[in-house]
Amino acid sequence: MKQLFSLLAGVFLLCGNALSSQEPPDELVKRVTDDVLNIVRADKDIQSGNTSKAIALVEAKVLPHFNFDRMTALAVGKDWRQASPEQKKRLSEEFKTLLVRTYSNALTAYKNQKIVYKPLKMQAGDTDVMVRTEIRQPGQQAVQLDYALETQNSAWKVYDVVVAGISLVTNYRENFAQEVRAGGIDGLIAAISAKNRQIESRNEKK
Amino acid sequence: MKKALVKSVVSLAVAASLSAGAIAADNPKDPAEGFNRAMFAVNEGLDTAIAKPLAKGYDYVAPTPVKAVVGNFFSNIADLMIGVNNLLQGKPGDALNDWGRVLVNTTVGIGGAFDIASEIGLDKNYEDFGQTMGVWGVGEGAYLFWPVIGPRTVRDTAGFVVDAYADPVPYIDDVPVRNSLIALRYIDQRAALLPTDKIIEEGALDKYAYIRDAYLQHRRNAVYDGQPPRELDMPNGKAPVELQSTPGGR
Numbered sequence: 001m002k003q004l005f006s007l008l009a010g011v012f013l014l015c016g017n018a019l020s021s022q023e024p025p026d027e028l029v030k031r032v033t034d035d036v037l038n039i040v041r042a043d044k045d046i047q048s049g050n051t052s053k054a055i056a057l058v059e060a061k062v063l064p065h066f067n068f069d070r071m072t073a074l075a076v077g078k079d080w081r082q083a084s085p086e087q088k089k090r091l092s093e094e095f096k097t098l099l100v101r102t103y104s105n106a107l108t109a110y111k112n113q114k115i116v117y118k119p120l121k122m123q124a125g126d127t128d129v130m131v132r133t134e135i136r137q138p139g140q141q142a143v144q145l146d147y148a149l150e151t152q153n154s155a156w157k158v159y160d161v162v163v164a165g166i167s168l169v170t171n172y173r174e175n176f177a178q179e180v181r182a183g184g185i186d187g188l189i190a191a192i193s194a195k196n197r198q199i200e201s202r203n204e205k206k
Numbered sequence: 207m208k209k210a211l212v213k214s215v216v217s218l219a220v221a222a223s224l225s226a227g228a229i230a231a232d233n234p235k236d237p238a239e240g241f242n243r244a245m246f247a248v249n250e251g252l253d254t255a256i257a258k259p260l261a262k263g264y265d266y267v268a269p270t271p272v273k274a275v276v277g278n279f280f281s282n283i284a285d286l287m288i289g290v291n292n293l294l295q296g297k298p299g300d301a302l303n304d305w306g307r308v309l310v311n312t313t314v315g316i317g318g319a320f321d322i323a324s325e326i327g328l329d330k331n332y333e334d335f336g337q338t339m340g341v342w343g344v345g346e347g348a349y350l351f352w353p354v355i356g357p358r359t360v361r362d363t364a365g366f367v368v369d370a371y372a373d374p375v376p377y378i379d380d381v382p383v384r385n386s387l388i389a390l391r392y393i394d395q396r397a398a399l400l401p402t403d404k405i406i407e408e409g410a411l412d413k414y415a416y417i418r419d420a421y422l423q424h425r426r427n428a429v430y431d432g433q434p435p436r437e438l439d440m441p442n443g444k445a446p447v448e449l450q451s452t453p454g455g456r
Contacts, residue, residue, distance in 0.1 A: 049404070102409035109401035136324075140277065140398075141332040144432050165427020165434065166420045168409075174233060175415040191411055199408050 025149045025156040026120040028065065029131045033115060036061050040110055047108065052203060054104035062103070067150070067157035068096045074160065075172040076188070079180045087185045094192040101199065102168060103161070113137045115145075127151045235349055236418060242351040246414050249353050253396075258403075261396035275319045277398070280391050281330065282311045282318025287372050291333035295341040303328050332428070335372075336365025340429035349418055357421040 023031075039057055040046050046054045072092040073080045083091060118132035128150045134142040148160035161168045179188040233239060268276070289304030307323035307330070315322040324330060339361050340346070347360025358366055370376070375391070378384040410416030427434050 051404075051408075098409065102405055105405045105408055109405070140281065141330045144427075164424055165432065166423045171416065171419045171423060172411075174419050175410075175412050178415070179411070195411050 022151070022154050023156070024120070025122070025129050025147075025151075026117065026131045028156050029133065029147050029149075029158075030117055032061060032065060033133070036107070037110065037115070040107060041112065047110075049108045051101065051104055051108060054107045055100055058100050058104045058107065063096075063100065065156075065158055067152065067159045068092050068099075070150070070157075070159040071095065071099065071169050075169045076176050076180075077173045079177060079185065079188075083185045087189065090189050091185070091192070094189060094196060097196045098192055099168065101196075106163070111137075116142070129156075235346075235422060237348050238350060242349065242418075243414055245351045245353055246417075249351070249356065252353065257392070257396050258400075260393050261400055264393050265397045265400055273394070273397070276390065276394050278311070278315070278321045279318045280394065281321065282308060282315070283374060285311070285330075286374075287369070288331055288333045290372070291335060291338045292331065294338045295333065300331055304331055334362075334365055335368040336362035336425070337429050339365055340425075346422070346425070349422065351414075351418075357417060359422075359425065362425065 036057060039061075040054075043053065043057075046057065069088070069092050072088070072095045075095060076083070076091065080088070114136045116134040116136055118134065120129065120131060122129045128148070131147045131149060133145045133147075135145055136142045143164050144162070146162040147158050148162070149156045149158050151157075160170070176188055179191045183190065236242065265273075285304050285308045289301040289308070292298075292304055293301040307328045308318075310323040310326065310328065311318050311321060314320075321330070336358075344361050346362070349357065349359050350363060351357050352363070355366065375387050376384065378387065406413060406416060
C-alpha cells in the first residue's frame with residue numbers, strides 16, 4: 001500500500017514536471033543516457049552482443065526522443081522534396097529500422113567507459129542545439145558523441161547523432177542519392193528494405 | 207593455399223572494378239572510385255583472410271589488462287609526434303600537454319605501460335601530419351583507398367608517409383623486436399576496430415560508400431579538433447520546409 005502510494009506520488013510528480021517546464025536538452029540527454037547505460041551495465045546479454053535485446057531497449061527508451069522524419073529528410077537530402085507523403089512515410093519507417101539497429105549495435109560495444117557531459121552552449125530562445133558528450137577510456141583519445149536536438153511542440157527531439165565527427169544520419173546521404181539516381185525514391189526504399197529484411201532473416205536463423 | 211588466396215583476391219578485385227565501373231557515379235570527392243573499389247575488394251579479402259582472424263585471436267587470448275598495456279605502450283610512443291604536430295598547428299599548450307604525457311607515462315607509467323597522465327588531467331590528443339597540413343590550408347584532394355593501410359585522401363596519404371618517417375618503431379636495430387612491434391601494433395589497432403565491424407556490416411547499404419563518407423567526415427572533424435562548422439547542405443542548414451516546426455509553435 002505504501003509502495004503504491006509512493007508510486008502514485010511519483011507519477012504525479014512526473015506529470016507536474018512535464019506540465020510546468022520543459023526539460024532542458026542537456027538534462028534530457030543525460031537522463032536517457034544514464035537510464036540506458038544502467039540497464040546495459042546490468043545486462044550480460046546486451047554486453048555479449050545480443051542485438052535484438054539492445055534494439056528492444058532502444059525502442060523503449062531512446063526512440064520516443066528521436067525525430068525520425070527529420071532524420072530521414074537529412075539523410076536523403078534534396079531528393080526528399082520529390083517524395084510523395086506515402087513514400088516519405090515508408091522511407092522513414094525503413095530508415096528507422098536501419099538506424100535503430102546501428103545504434104543498438106553500437107550500444108552492445110559499450111564496455112563500461114565513462115561518459116562526460118560537456119557544458120551546454122545555449123542561449124535563451126534557441127530551438128536548435130548540440131549537446132556534446134565524450135566517451136573516455138584510458139590510453140585512448142576520448143570519443144566525441146554529440147546529439148543535435150531541436151525543440152518541437154514543447155519537447156526536445158534528437159535529429160542527429162554524431163560519433164567522432166561522423167553523423168550517423170548524413171553519412172548515408174551520398175549513398176542514398178546514388179540509389180535515387182539509379183531507381184528513384186522507390187528504388188531507395190526497396191534498397192533499405194532489402195537490407196533490413198536480409199539482417200532480420202539472418203538474425204532469425206541464429 | 208597462398209596461390210589460391212592471391213588468385214581469389216585478384217579475381218574479386220577484377221570483378222569489383224568491373225561492376226564498380228558500371229555503377230560508379232560522378233562523385234567529385236571520389237574521382238578514382240573504380241580503382242578504389244577494386245582496392246577495397248583486395249583489402250576486404252586480405253582483412254577477412256589475415257588481419258581480422260589475427261585480431262580476433264589476439265582479442266580472445268589477451269586478457270583486458272594486457273590489451274590495455276599494449277595500447278598504452280604504443281599510445282605513449284605516438285604522443286611524442288602528436289606533440290610535434292600540435293606545435294606545428296600553432297597549439298603550443300597542447301604540445302606541452304602531449305609531451306607532459308610522455309614524461310609522466312614513461313616514468314611513473316613504467317615505460318608507457320600505464321596511462322597515469324590521463325588520470326592527472328593530461329588528456330590524450332590525436333594529431334598527425336595530414337591534420338597539420340589541413341590546418342595549414344592544404345585541401346584534401348581525391349579520396350583514395352589503399353590496400354593494408356586503408357582509406358586516405360591524397361593529402362592524408364602524403365601525411366601518412368611523413369608520419370611513417372617520423373615513427374620511431376621502424377628505426378629499432380633489433381630486427382625481430384622491430385618486426386614484432388610493428389605487427390603487434392597493427393593487430394592491436396585492428397582489434398580495437400572489431401566492435402565497429404558489425405555496426406558497419408549491418409548499417410551500410412554499400413559498405414564502400416559508408417566507409418568512404420565516414421572517413422571523410424571523421425578527418426574533417428579531426429582537422430577542426432572536433433568543432434567543425436555545421437554542414438547540413440540544406441537551405442539555412444535546415445531540413446525541408448514541411449518538416450520544420452513552426453516558429454513559436456511551442
